[in-house]
Amino acid sequence: MSVAAAPRAASCTLERRGERVVLVLAGDWLLAQGGPSAAGVLHRVTASGARELGFDCAALGDWDSLLVTLLHRLDAACEQAGVTLLGDGLPEGAQRLLALAGAVPRRGEAPPAHPPWWRRLLDGQILAGAWRELLDALGFIGEIVLACGHLLRGRANTRAVDFFWFLQQTGPAAIGIVTLISVLVGMILAYLGSVQLRQFGAQIYVADLVGIGMVREMGALMTGVIMAGRTGAAFAAQLGTMQTREEIDAVRTLGIDPTEFLVLPRLLALVLVMPLLTLYSGVLGMCGGALVALGMDVSWTQYLNETRNAVTLTHIMTGEAKAVAFGVVIAVAGCHAGMRCGRSSEAVGKATTRAVVSAIVWLIVADAAFNILYQRLGI
Amino acid sequence: MRAGDPHIEVRGLTMRYGARVIQRDLDFTVNRGDVFVIMGGSGCGKSTLLKHMIGLLEPAAGEVLYDGVSFQRAGAAGRDALRRRWGITYQSGGLFSAMTLAENVALPLQQYTPLDAAAIADVVAYKLALVGLAGFEDYYPSEISGGMQKRAGLARAIALDPEILFFDEPSAGLDPLSSRLLDELILHMRDALGVTVVIVTHELASIFAIGNNSVYLDAESRTMLDHGDPKTLRERSRHETVRRFLARAGTEDA
Numbered sequence: 310m311s312v313a314a315a316p317r318a319a320s321c322t323l324e325r326r327g328e329r330v331v332l333v334l335a336g337d338w339l340l341a342q343g344g345p346s347a348a349g350v351l352h353r354v355t356a357s358g359a360r361e362l363g364f365d366c367a368a369l370g371d372w373d374s375l376l377v378t379l380l381h382r383l384d385a386a387c388e389q390a391g392v393t394l395l396g397d398g399l400p401e402g403a404q405r406l407l408a409l410a411g412a413v414p415r416r417g418e419a420p421p422a423h424p425p426w427w428r429r430l431l432d433g434q435i436l437a438g439a440w441r442e443l444l445d446a447l448g449f450i451g452e453i454v455l456a457c458g459h460l461l462r463g464r465a466n467t468r469a470v471d472f473f474w475f476l477q478q479t480g481p482a483a484i485g486i487v488t489l490i491s492v493l494v495g496m497i498l499a500y501l502g503s504v505q506l507r508q509f510g511a512q513i514y515v516a517d518l519v520g521i522g523m524v525r526e527m528g529a530l531m532t533g534v535i536m537a538g539r540t541g542a543a544f545a546a547q548l549g550t551m552q553t554r555e556e557i558d559a560v561r562t563l564g565i566d567p568t569e570f571l572v573l574p575r576l577l578a579l580v581l582v583m584p585l586l587t588l589y590s591g592v593l594g595m596c597g598g599a600l601v602a603l604g605m606d607v608s609w610t611q612y613l614n615e616t617r618n619a620v621t622l623t624h625i626m627t628g629e630a631k632a633v634a635f636g637v638v639i640a641v642a643g644c645h646a647g648m649r650c651g652r653s654s655e656a657v658g659k660a661t662t663r664a665v666v667s668a669i670v671w672l673i674v675a676d677a678a679f680n681i682l683y684q685r686l687g688i
Numbered sequence: 689m690r691a692g693d694p695h696i697e698v699r700g701l702t703m704r705y706g707a708r709v710i711q712r713d714l715d716f717t718v719n720r721g722d723v724f725v726i727m728g729g730s731g732c733g734k735s736t737l738l739k740h741m742i743g744l745l746e747p748a749a750g751e752v753l754y755d756g757v758s759f760q761r762a763g764a765a766g767r768d769a770l771r772r773r774w775g776i777t778y779q780s781g782g783l784f785s786a787m788t789l790a791e792n793v794a795l796p797l798q799q800y801t802p803l804d805a806a807a808i809a810d811v812v813a814y815k816l817a818l819v820g821l822a823g824f825e826d827y828y829p830s831e832i833s834g835g836m837q838k839r840a841g842l843a844r845a846i847a848l849d850p851e852i853l854f855f856d857e858p859s860a861g862l863d864p865l866s867s868r869l870l871d872e873l874i875l876h877m878r879d880a881l882g883v884t885v886v887i888v889t890h891e892l893a894s895i896f897a898i899g900n901n902s903v904y905l906d907a908e909s910r911t912m913l914d915h916g917d918p919k920t921l922r923e924r925s926r927h928e929t930v931r932r933f934l935a936r937a938g939t940e941d942a
């Protein structure tokens with residue numbers, strides 16, 4: 310393989326020489342420039358009805374895997390057709406590589422099936438998969454309940470350090486984004502209401518609208534959405550990566566229940582943090598509302614008094630109840646996706662996506678359920 | 689450019705992470721057709737040296753020359769041209785898990801050759817056959833064993849007929865038999881393809897089975913103690929540490 314000036318195009322022709330058919334190879338056979346199609350050469354060889362195939366490489370220039378690839382295919386095809394392949398005309402290196410490629414026989418077993426998604430949809434596999442997943446999620450929740458039971462009896466493998474670590478990660482670290490979103494949502498609510506209320510000079514009631522709206526509804530919901538994207542995704546990615554690195558197997562084989570060890574600290578931290586963040590979000594939302602109200606000839610004191618009259622403890626508790634439930638939903642969705650993650654880096658991505666999507670879906674479902682319940686109870 | 693000519697030259701190389709010097713003043717030559725072993729205890733900087741050689745890390749001082757061309761002083765285009773001639777297998781395979789084996793091996797071919805899909809499929813089949821994985825085209829990396837993943841990583845590394853093959857701990861995590869088979873495969877590759885092989889390992893059996901040139905990195909003095917044929921070093925190294933390191937294998941072999 311010397312450094313040639315300009316590479317010449319690869320070519321091959323078939324010649325009949327007495328008993329055998331000879332493939333005359335010429336030019337440079339290099340991956341970087343390509344050559345005649347293997348299928349075409351194969352076709353010509355079979356069409357010639359040869360019993361013996363030889364090679365003439367006198368005009369062959371540089372060569373690399375491109376040539377051996379052709380030989381490898383010819384070799385397999387000749388064996389199938391009962392043609393004897395005589396490799397002695399080939400460069401020595403190519404003969405060696407050909408032998409090496411044929412050294413390990415091809416495995417007969419069929420590869421695992423990877424049907425496309427529409428096929429699986431038609432076969433009902435996707436529906437069945439969703440059903441299995443739902444059952445699995447219920448099983449996962451059952452494991453969590455059992456683990457909580459162990460924890461209450463003081464016999465769980467849940468470490469306090471982990472709990473405090475996740476408390477820090479889910480709480481203080483999220484303050485910034487919660488602040489920003491809450492103030493903005495408060496302002497949006499205020500603008501939305503003021504347009505209507507101004508028409509009959511009742512802009513003071515913006516305080517009621519924002520206060521009750523934030524405390525009962527938007528505080529918990531917005532915090533939930535933020536935490537689903539921020540914390541639920543992080544849980545899924547952490548646990549999923551642990552799954553790919555066999556860390557969860559290690560936990561299990563050390564005789565430690567992974568639910569107690571990995572899921573509970575995350576779940577408890579989030580369940581504790583969510584109501585606090587929701588409360589905080591409500592207060593900031595009201596501040597945002599106040600900013601807007603100030604621009605509409607409502608004074609600070611008026612706004613404050615009106616808010617105090619409007620927002621009762623019941624309102625606050627309804628919001629807090631939602632926050633606790635949302636915390637559970639987000640943590641369960643995130644941890645479930647992570648614990649059931651596959652073993653590849655792609656699976657971690659899928660788990661993260663699933664954690665966020667299912668957390669948000671179930672957040673909205675739970676929120677609707679709460680509102681229907683409150684309506685029935687008249688609170 | 690014949691076998692035995694200098695292929696890779698490491699000149700005055702000092703490697704650092706931040707302020708922490710890992711190894712200093714490394715100076716050695718890898719010849720064409722060598723199976724060159726980077727050896728030393730755990731954490732002495734073998735992987736770090738390999739990453740410097742393949743340009744993933746910038747040296748604190750010194751340079752690495754390929755056929756007399758400095759990688760560090762080559763521009764972006766020059767570096768790309770050098771890289772094109774290397775095949776690298778990673779400690780844990782480095783296969784893309786979202787792609788089948790065939791797609792993994794096809795990737796560099798699609799990137800750098802004008803071949804059409806059918807031709808690429810043929811080359812992929814040949815490369816997989818070369819590493820003993822014929823018929824595994826449509827498997828995902830997670831569906832095959834660790835040893836097979838290593839071999840599939842090798843198939844991807846040799847997709848473009850590299851001149852130099854780099855391995856980081858190819859036999860880590862393999863059983864002795866698979867590890868022996870991989871060693872043999874590496875030797876076959878060297879003989880058939882005429883490549884230069886640079887390999888990081890602390891498996892003493894491998895060092896003697898395949899290595900014909902080597903460098904020993906010492907964790908304590910933070911520099912290389914000796915270089916040369918490992919079999920010679922075992923008998924005649926100037927350094928007690930190197931002889932002891934290699935002698936442990938001698939007793940195992942016998």
Ligand SMILES: Nc1ncnc2c1ncn2[C@@H]1O[C@H](COP(=O)(O)OP(=O)(O)O)[C@@H](O)[C@H]1O
Binds near residue numbers: 705710728731734736
């Ligand atoms: N990315 C990094 N940043 C800082 N230090 C590192 C990094 N990678 C490795 N090290 C340190 O450099 C030293 C050499 O590491 P490495 O080259 O991986 O050793 P080995 O010889 O086992 O392959 C070790 O002490 C390791 O802790």
Ligand SMILES: [Mg+2]
Binds near residue numbers: 734735736857
């Ligand atoms: Mg290493």
